Structures are given as C-alpha cells and as structure tokens.
Amino acid sequence: MPTMNNIQIFHSYKNSVSLYWNSDTHEYRIIRDNQIWFESGPFVIHFNQTYYSSAPEQEIMPMLPLYLIEQYQKIGNDVIFGLFNKLSLRWSYINTTNNFIWETSFKIFQEQSIILFEQYFPVDLNGMSQGNVRDTFKYVSTAFPRFKVSFNETDQYLIDQLGHFTFLDAWDLNMRGIGLKNVFNGGLYSGNPLLLYNLTKLDSNIILSSLTNFMTNFQTRSPSLNYHLSCGLHGRIHQIEQSFSLTTILLASQSKQGINQIINLWGKLMLQYYGKEHVKEQKDFHNDFYVSKLGYYTDTGAYYWYNKEANLTYEQTFIKLKEYHLKEHIPIQYYELDSYWYYKQNNNTGEHGGIKLYEPRPDVFPNGIEILQREILKTPLIVHHKYYSTDNLYQNKYQFLNGSDGKVSLPLEQIFFNKIFSQIKQWGVEILIQDWLSSVYEDMPDSSWDIHTAREYHLHLAEGSKQAGIKLIYCMPLIPDIIETLENTQVHYMRVSDDYSENINQWNIGRVSIITWAIGIIPFKDTFWTTSIQPQSPYGNFTEPNVQLNALIALMSL
Numbered sequence: 001m002p003t004m005n006n007i008q009i010f011h012s013y014k015n016s017v018s019l020y021w022n023s024d025t026h027e028y029r030i031i032r033d034n035q036i037w038f039e040s041g042p043f044v045i046h047f048n049q050t051y052y053s054s055a056p057e058q059e060i061m062p063m064l065p066l067y068l069i070e071q072y073q074k075i076g077n078d079v080i081f082g083l084f085n086k087l088s089l090r091w092s093y094i095n096t097t098n099n100f101i102w103e104t105s106f107k108i109f110q111e112q113s114i115i116l117f118e119q120y121f122p123v124d125l126n127g128m129s130q131g132n133v134r135d136t137f138k139y140v141s142t143a144f145p146r147f148k149v150s151f152n153e154t155d156q157y158l159i160d161q162l163g164h165f166t167f168l169d170a171w172d173l174n175m176r177g178i179g180l181k182n183v184f185n186g187g188l189y190s191g192n193p194l195l196l197y198n199l200t201k202l203d204s205n206i207i208l209s210s211l212t213n214f215m216t217n218f219q220t221r222s223p224s225l226n227y228h229l230s231c232g233l234h235g236r237i238h239q240i241e242q243s244f245s246l247t248t249i250l251l252a253s254q255s256k257q258g259i260n261q262i263i264n265l266w267g268k269l270m271l272q273y274y275g276k277e278h279v280k281e282q283k284d285f286h287n288d289f290y291v292s293k294l295g296y297y298t299d300t301g302a303y304y305w306y307n308k309e310a311n312l313t314y315e316q317t318f319i320k321l322k323e324y325h326l327k328e329h330i331p332i333q334y335y336e337l338d339s340y341w342y343y344k345q346n347n348n349t350g351e352h353g354g355i356k357l358y359e360p361r362p363d364v365f366p367n368g369i370e371i372l373q374r375e376i377l378k379t380p381l382i383v384h385h386k387y388y389s390t391d392n393l394y395q396n397k398y399q400f401l402n403g404s405d406g407k408v409s410l411p412l413e414q415i416f417f418n419k420i421f422s423q424i425k426q427w428g429v430e431i432l433i434q435d436w437l438s439s440v441y442e443d444m445p446d447s448s449w450d451i452h453t454a455r456e457y458h459l460h461l462a463e464g465s466k467q468a469g470i471k472l473i474y475c476m477p478l479i480p481d482i483i484e485t486l487e488n489t490q491v492h493y494m495r496v497s498d499d500y501s502e503n504i505n506q507w508n509i510g511r512v513s514i515i516t517w518a519i520g521i522i523p524f525k526d527t528f529w530t531t532s533i534q535p536q537s538p539y540g541n542f543t544e545p546n547v548q549l550n551a552l553i554a555l556m557s558l
Contacts, residue, residue, distance in 0.1 A: 006022060006023050006024045007020055007021065007022050007023075008020075008021045008023065008087070009021075010085050010087065010106065010108040011108070012108050012109055012110070012112070012113045012114060012115060012252065013109060013110060013111055013112050013113045013114075014113065014254065016032065016113035016252040016253070016254060017030060017031070017032045017037075017113055017115060017206065017250065017252035018030070018031040018032070018108075019031075019087075019106055019108055019115060021087060021106070023071065026042070026043065026054045026055070026068055026089075027039075027040050028040045028106070028145075030115070030147075030206075030250070032204065032206065032252055033198070033201075033204055035158055036157075036158055037158055037159065037162070037196070037206060038145070038147040038148075038159060039147065039148045039157055039159075040145065040146060040147060040148070041058070041143070041146040041147065041148050041225065041226065041228040041230070042054045042055035042056075042058055042059065042066075042143075042146070043066060043089075043091065043104060043143065043144055043146070044059075044063070044066070044142070044143040044146065044225060044230075045066065045091070045101070045102050045141065045142050045143075046128055046130065046141040046142070046235075047101075047125040047126065047127050047128050047141070048125075048126065048127040049127045050064060050093075050127075051063040051064065051224070052064050052065065052066040052091075052093050053065070053066055054066045054068065054091070058226075059225070059226065060224075060226050061224055064093065065093075065095075066091050066092075066093060067091065067092050067093070067094070067095045068089055068090070068091060069090055069091065069092045069095070069096065069097050069099075069100055070089075070090040070097065070100065071087070071088070071089055071090070072087075072088050073085065073086060073087050073088070074086045074088075078107075078109070080269070080272050080273050081109050081111070081112050081114055081116075081269075082109055082110065082111030082112060083109065083110040083111055084107045084108060084109045084110065084116075085107070085108045085110070086105055086106065086107050086108075087105065087106045087108075088103055088104070088105040088106075089103065089104045089105070090102075090103050091103070091104070100122060101121070101122065101123055101125065102119065102120075102121060102122075102142070103118075103119070103120040103121075103122065104117070104118065104119055104120075104144045105117075105118040105120070106118075112251075112269075113251065113252040113253070113254060114249060114250065114251050114252075114269075115249075115250040116211065116247055116248070116249055116250075117144055117145045117231065117247065117248040117249075117250070118245060118246070118247045119142055119144055119232065119233075119245060119246040119247070120243075120244075120245045121240050121241075121242065121243070121244045121245065122242065122243070123242050124239065124240070124241055124242050125239060125240050126238070126239045127238075127239070128141040128233065128237050128238060128239055128240065129141075129235065129236060129237060129238045129449070130224070130235035130236070131235060131236070132236065132445050134188070134442065136234075136235040136236045137187040137188035137189075137218065137220070137234050137235065137236060137441075137448075138185055138186065138187040138188075138220050138221070138222060138223060138235070139187075139220070139222050139223065139224055139234070139235030140218060140220060140222050140225070140230045140231070140232040140233060140234060140235060141232065141233045141234070141235055141237060142232035142233045142246070143222065143225055143228070143230040143231070143232050144231065144232060144248075145230075145231050145248060145250075146225065146228050146229070146230045146231070147159060147228060147229045147230075148226075148228050148229075149179075149180050149181055149221060149227060149228055149229055150179075150181050151226050151227055159179070159180060159196065159229070160179040160180065160181055161178070161179060161199070162178070162179065162196040162197060162198065162199070163176065163177070163178055163196065163197045163198075163199050164176060164177055164178070164179070164180060164194060164195065164196055164197075165195040165197070165259060165263075165511075166190060166191050166192070166193065166194045166195060167189070167190050167191065167192070167479050167482075167512070167515070168189070168190045175511045175512065176511070178199070180221065180229060181227075185220065185221055186218065186219050186220030186221050186229070187218055187220040187234070188218070188234075188441060188442075188478055188479065188480070189478065189479060190479065191219045191220065191479070192209055192210055192214075192218065192219045192479050192480075192483065193207050193208065193209035193263075193266060193483075193515065194207070194208045194209065194219060194229075195207050195259065195262065195263065196208070197259060202258045202259060203253055203254075203255060203256050203257050203258050203261075204253065205252075205253045205257075205258075205259065205262050206250060206251065206252050206253070207249075207250070207251045207262055207263070207266045208231070208248065208249070208250050209248070209249055209266065209270075209483070210231070210246075210247075210248055210249075210483060211247040211248060211249040211270070211273065212245065212246060212247040213244075213245075213246050213247075213451070213455070214455075214480050214483040214484045214486070214487075215454040215455045215458070215480045215484055216233055216234055216237060216246070216451050216454075216455075216480075217231070217232070217233070217234075217246045217247075217248070218231070218232070218233075218234040218480075219231050219248075220234075222235075231248045232246065233246065234448070236445070236448040236449060237448070237449065237450065237451060238449045238450065239450070240451055241451070244451060249266075249269075251265065251266050251269065253265075260514065263514055263515060263518045264518050266518060267515075267517075267518025267519045267520065268518075270483075270486055270518075270519055271486065271519065271520050273486075274486040274487060276486055276487075276489055276520060277489075277520070278520035279492050279520055279521065279522055280520075288492075289333050289334055289380055289430070290334070290382075290431060290471075290492075290493060290522075291522065293331075293333030293334060294330070294331055294332055294333055295332060295333060295334040295335065295336065295382070296321070296325070296332045296334070296335050296336065297336040297338075297527035298335075298336055298337065298338050298340075299336060299338040299384065299433075299499075299500075299526070299527055300338075300351075300499040300500060300501070300526070300527075301499055301500025301501050301526065301527055301528070301529075301539075302338075302500070302527050303529070303534050303537065303538075304317065304321075305338055305340070305538075306338075306340050306350065306351060306538075307538040313363065313364060313365070313366060314340065314341065314364045314365060315364070315365045315366060315367060315372060315376070318335070318372060318376060318377065319376055322376060322377055332379065333379055333380070334379050334380045334381065334382060334430070334431075335377050335379060335381055335382070336381075336382040336383075336384070336433070337369070337381060337382070337383050337384065338384045339351060339384045339386060339435070340364060341360050341361060341364045341365055341369070341383075342355060342356075342357065342358050342359060342360065342361065343355070343356040343357040343358075343359065343361060343393075344356055344389065345389030345390070345391055345392075345407075346389075346391065349361075353389055354386060354387045354388050354389030354390070354392070354407065354408060354409065355385070355386060355387070355388045355389060355392060356388075356389050356391060356392050356393060357392070357393045357394075358385070358420060358423075368427070369381070369383075369424075369427040369428070369429075370426060370427045370428060373427060373428030373429075374428060380428065380429075380430040380431070381427065381428050381429045381430065381431075382429070382430070382431040382432070382433060382473070383424055383427075383429050383431075383432055383433065384433050384435055385420075385432050385433060385434055385435065386434075386435045386436040386439075387407075387408045387409070387410075387436050387439045387440065387443075387444075388400065388408070388409040388410070388411060389407070389408075389409060390402045390403065390406055390407065390408070390409045392409055394411070394416065395409070398411060398412075398413050398415070398416040399411075399412045399413050399416075400412060401446060401447070401453065403443065403444035403445065403446050403447070404444075404445060404446055405443055405444060405445065407439070407443045407444070408439050408440065408443050408444035408447075410440065410444065410446075410447055410453065410457060411457075411460070412453075412456075413460075414460050414463055414464065416460075417460045417461060417463065417464030417465075418463075418464045418467055418468075420464065421464040421465050421467065421468035421470050422467070422468050424468075424470070425468040425469065425470060429470060430470060430471065431470065431471045431472070431473060431492075431493075432465065432470055432471075432472055432473070433472075433473040433475055434461060434472055434473065434474055434475065435475040435476055436475070436476050437474060437475065437476050437477045437478065437481045438476045438477070438478050438481075439476075440454060440457060440481075441454065441478055441480070442478075454480070455484065455487075458481070458484045458485075458487065458488055459487060459488070461488065461490070462487065462488035462489060462490050462491075465490040466489060466490050470490070471490055471491075471492045471493070472488070472490045472491045472492065472493075473491075473492075473493045473494065473495065474491050474493070474494045474495070474521075475494075475495045476495075477494065482494070482515075482516065482519075483519065485519065485520075485521055486519060486520075491521060492521065492522060493521065493522045493523075493524060494516050494521045494522070494523055494524070495523075495524060495525070495526055496509045496512045496513055496516055496523040496524065496525070497509050497524075497525040497526045498526070499526055500526040500527050500528055500529075506525065506526065507525055507528075507546065507549055507550050507553045509523060509524075509525050509553065509557060513557065522557075523557055524554070524557045525550070525553050525554055525557055528544065528547070528550035528551070528554065529544040529547065529550075530547060530551070531544070531547065532544045532545065532547055
C-alpha cells in the first residue's frame with residue numbers, strides 16, 4: 001500500500017475501488033474511476049447522552065472531541081471474501097492511550113472489489129438513545145462510514161450527481177433518482193441496500209449495505225450529522241454490550257456489471273456469508289406447490305376477507321367454495337386462511353388487534369382447522385399470523401415483552417414458537433404468513449431499545465418453523481426485516497406489494513423484486529380478483545380494470 005504526504009492508499013481487486021486514508025486529518029476518500037465517489041465526514045459516537053466527534057468544528061451541533069489514540073495494520077484471509085489489508089483505528093473520549101471505547105476498521109480485499117467498514121465496542125456503553133419517537137430511526141449513535149452529501153448550494157460532491165436505486169418507504173415505487181440530497185432519508189424505511197451508479201456508464205456502480213446485525217445497523221442521512229450518509233447503530237438503542245460489533249459492506253462493480261448484475265452479485269455474496277441457499281437452488285423448488293400450483297386467497301381485498309356467505313359459518317362457506325371449484329374444474333391446490341379465524345385483542349372479531357389466542361373460533365370453524373383441511377379442502381393450507389396483543393392468554397405460561405404502547409406483545413422464548421408451529425403443522429398447514437412485521441418496530445418502541453430483542457424474534461421464527469417443517473411468507477416487512485431473512489432459512493417468499501385494493505399500481509413490483517430475489521427470496525404480489533365485477537362485493541362499487549395484467553404479474557412473480 002503506497003504512502004504519500006501522510007496519505008495511505010489501499011487498492012481492492014483490480015483497483016476497482018480504493019481507500020485513501022489521511023492519518024493527519026483523520027479523513028478518508030473512496031476512489032473509483034479516478035474520481036472521488038465518497039468523501040468522509042468525521043467519526044462520531046454518541047453515549048452518556050453526549051456526542052463525540054473526530055472534528056467537532058465541522059459539526060452543526062455542539063460535540064466534544066473524539067481522540068484517535070492508536071492506529072495499526074494487519075493482513076488476513078477471510079473464508080468468504082479472501083485476502084485483505086486491514087487498517088484499524090482506536091478512539092477515546094479521553095486523550096490517553098489506554099482507554100479506547102470504539103474501534104473502527106477498514107478491510108480492503110485483494111480478491112474481491114470489496115471494502116468492509118467494521119465497528120467494534122470493547123466496553124459496555126450506556127446513554128446512547130437519542131429519543132423514542134419513530135423519527136429517531138433516522139439518527140445514528142455511531143457513524144462509520146460517514147460520507148458527505150451536499151447540505152447547501154455551495155457544497156459539491158460527486159455523490160449528488162450519481163443515480164441511486166434503493167428501497168424508499170414500504171411500498172413506494174420511486175426507488176430510483178439522482179443524488180441523495182432531496183429524496184433519500186434512510187433509516188427504518190429506506191436506503192439499505194443503496195446502489196449508486198454513474199448515469200453515463202451504468203457498469204460503474206457501488207453497493208453499500210449492512211453486512212451484520214441488520215436490525216440495529218442502519219444507513220441514514222442523520223439530521224444531527226449534517227445530513228451526511230451515515231452508517232451505524234440506530235438512534236433508539238439505549239446501550240450496547242462489550243464485544244458487540246457492526247459491519248457495513250461496500251461492493252464495487254467490474255466492467256460490464258450493470259445494475260442487475262451487481263445487485264445479484266451482492267445477493268450471492270450475502271447468501272454465501274450467511275451460508276444460506278437461494279430458493280432456486282433447493283431441490284424441491286420446481287415442485288413447490290406455492291410456486292407451481294393455483295391457490296385461493298381470502299386476505300385483504302379478496303371476496304371472502306371478513307365476508308362469508310349469508311347465514312353460514314366460514315366452514316360452511318368453504319364447503320360451498322370447494323364444491324364450486326370441483327364443479328367448475330378449477331384446480332385449486334391450496335387455500336389461505338386469513339386473520340378472521342383466531343381470537344384478537346379485547347375479543348375483537350374484526351381485523352384489528354393482536355392475537356389473543358391462536359386457536360380457531362367456534363363461530364368461524366366449529367370443527368377446527370384440522371377437520372377443515374383433512375375432510376373438506378383436502379389440500380395444503382396457508383395461515384395468517386400477526387403480532388400478539390398485550391392481553392394475550394399465553395403470558396401465564398410463557399415470557400412476553402409487553403410494549404409500552406399497549407398494542408404489541410413480543411414472545412421471548414423459543415419454546416413458545418415451537419409450540420405454535422407444531423400445533424399448526426398438525427392442522428395440515430404448510431406455510432405461515434408472518435404479517436404485520438412492521439408493528440414490531442413501528443408500534444412497539446421497547447423492541448428497539450436493545451441490540452437483541454428484534455433480531456431474536458426473527459431467529460425464533462426461523463427455528464420454530466424449521467423444526468416443524470413449515471415455510472414462511474414475510475408480509476409488511478420493514479427494510480431491516482427484509483435483509484434479516486439472510487439469517488432465516490425458512491423465509492421462502494415475500495409479499496412485495498401493498499394490500500390488494502383500489503390502488504391500480506399494486507401490481508407494479510418489478511424494481512423491489514430485483515433486491516428480494518437477489519437475497520434468495522421469491523417475491524410476489526398480493527391476491528387479485530379474477531373477474532372485473534364481483535356480485536355483492538363487500539367493497540362497494542370497486543371493479544378490477546386490470547385482470548389480465550394482474551394474472552400475468554402473479555404468474556411471472558411466482
């Protein structure tokens with residue numbers, strides 16, 4: 001690695017991307033195509049309710065000095081990414097050489113066009129939270145890497161001239177644009193992964209994303225950090241424990257690797273890192289009934305969503321429905337049972353409220369779901385599952401975390417998840433829809449206060465469903481939930497559209513599907529009407545103008 005004027009230069013594979021580190025100013029640059037793609041902002045950490053910065057004079061709000069007390073280098077070999085050069089920096093809020101509280105490292109790889117940005121915490125840190133409202137997810141308590149974005153008209157950075165492609169809000173179709181200044185916030189709803197590309201040379205691009213601890217490791221334009229693009233611990237975490245770490249990955253394209261190719265390469269590397277197989281590589285992929293067969297849904301927008309035939313139970317309605325499908329030779333190979341069948345908060349019989357008891361109500365399925373599956377439908381079942389209510393009936397036996405908002409309760413023990421999945425497997429269920437994933441963070445502040453709870457929720461789902469042999473559909477996921485599937489081998493499918501409704505663009509899932517497919521998950525749109533007009537529909541005068549288009553997208557996405 002060459003050195004000039006106290007600047008160390010580290011090149012990745014084929015010089016695709018390079019790191020320039022200035023040991024005097026503590027600034028760094030990311031170079032590709034002989035241009036400065038990223039120019040660093042100061043290193044920042046927030047704890048003890050205090051901000052510390054490596055350059056307080058550059059910040060828009062008061063901060064105390066953060067001191068670089070040690071710098072060292074090493075070489076190594078990563079089992080996934082290969083040989084690397086590593087530059088590590090140790091920081092302290094006290095100007096002494098024996099009390100570092102944060103270590104930041106660059107890993108520049110020689111066999112991949114990759115730079116990793118690692119954060120390591122050698123001691124417990126408290127007082128990190130920056131608030132408890134939802135907007136706090138736009139803040140980070142640690143910033144590394146941190147890249148400058150224009151804050152006013154006098155600032156000029158190349159990043160403001162690059163095209164971007166990323167998630168923007170839950171189902172927003174505007175996933176692409178130019179620059180980050182006016183459209184990109186990041187945080188809970190957008191920006192991970194973030195693809196930046198040269199508008200005149202599409203095979204010149206870079207992807208930036210979390211590599212570890214997805215539920216806490218965010219990418220955002222933090223308001224407290226000059227709205228720079230900042231990667232690190234989200235602002236609602238209260239404290240972290242000794243030896244905790246975060247890693248962000250930067251992947252640069254090679255020649256002739258356009259947008260689709262680099263996203264697929266990123267996904268392939270992420271899957272390799274977590275030892276997860278892409279669904280298309282699994283031996284039963286082409287025989288998967290959800291992929292290859294016709295099914296019948298009763299979720300939001302469907303004719304029988306909280307709507308049964310007059311004077312009949314849902315069980316009797318399904319009997320009539322099955323008879324009709326057989327009579328008309330419609331080869332329905334599975335049925336979906338939505339949230340109308342189980343008990344909800346405050347004994348609510350409508351769609352609202354969390355799960356109070358995950359058992360079929362006798363006024364819905366008087367003989368139970370097992371009889372419905374075995375003797376009436378005689379096909380695999382898909383069932384709906386959402387968050388639990390704070391008045392759920394399982395709390396006398398299992399440990400739950402009740403949200404301070406009074407809405408969401410999170411089961412904390414693996415044994416509870418094992419019970420639920422084992423129970424529904426006996427009913428003939430093959431796939432569970434984990435819906436309302438957004439509520440774990442949006443409607444339950446408590447789950448975001450520590451570094452474990454939200455991630456462990458996903459891991460419990462993974463283990464419970466794996467033991468029972470049940471596949472998962474993720475629905476209404478936030479950005480961290482989507483990437484967290486890399487640690488969950490049972491998530492095979494993800495609904496990437498909004499609920500079926502009067503929204504005529506609900507079929508438009510092409511862009512978001514690129515990212516979900518890259519990380520090994522089958523994307524699909526929500527259900528749809530197969531005829532334009534449904535007699536006596538519970539949705540008033542709604543008609544479906546795009547039956548053939550919806551059918552085509554449904555067919556192509558599965």
